[in-house]
Amino acid sequence: MAAEDPWVGPDKALHLGASYIAYSAARTLGAERGEAAGITLTLGVSKELWDLTGRGTPSWRDLLWDLAGLSLGVAAEHFLGK
Numbered sequence: 001m002a003a004e005d006p007w008v009g010p011d012k013a014l015h016l017g018a019s020y021i022a023y024s025a026a027r028t029l030g031a032e033r034g035e036a037a038g039i040t041l042t043l044g045v046s047k048e049l050w051d052l053t054g055r056g057t058p059s060w061r062d063l064l065w066d067l068a069g070l071s072l073g074v075a076a077e078h079f080l081g082k
Contacts, residue, residue, distance in 0.1 A: 004057075005057065005059050005061055007061055011062065012061065012062070012065045013065075015044070015062050015065035015066050015069060016065045016066075016068055016069040016072070017069060018043075018044075018066075018069065019040050019043075019044055019065070019066040019067070019068070019069025019070045019072075019073070020069040020070070020072050020073045020076075021069075022039060022040045022043050022069075022070075022073075023036050023037065023039075023040045023069070023070050023073030023074065024073050024076075024077075026039045026040065027073075027077065033074070033077075036073075037070060037074070040066070040069075040070045040073070041066070041067075041070065043066075044062070044063055044066030044067075044070075045063065047062070047066075048062060048063055
C-alpha cells in the first residue's frame, strides 16, 4: 500500500489545503475553535468514508494530512492574533 499511497503527492497537498480552508472558513463564519475543528475533521473523515464505499482510495495518510491542515489553521490563527 505504501507504494500506492505515498506520503507526499498532489492529493496530500489538496487534503492539507482543504482542511486549512475549511477550518479558516468555519472560524470566519463565527464557529468557535472547537466547532471549527469538529467541522474540519468531520469533512475529512467523511471523505475517507466516501472513499471506502469504492468511490475513491481510502487512506490513513490522507487523514493525517487533513489533521496537518487543521493544525496549520489553528497555528496561523494563533500567530496572526485572532
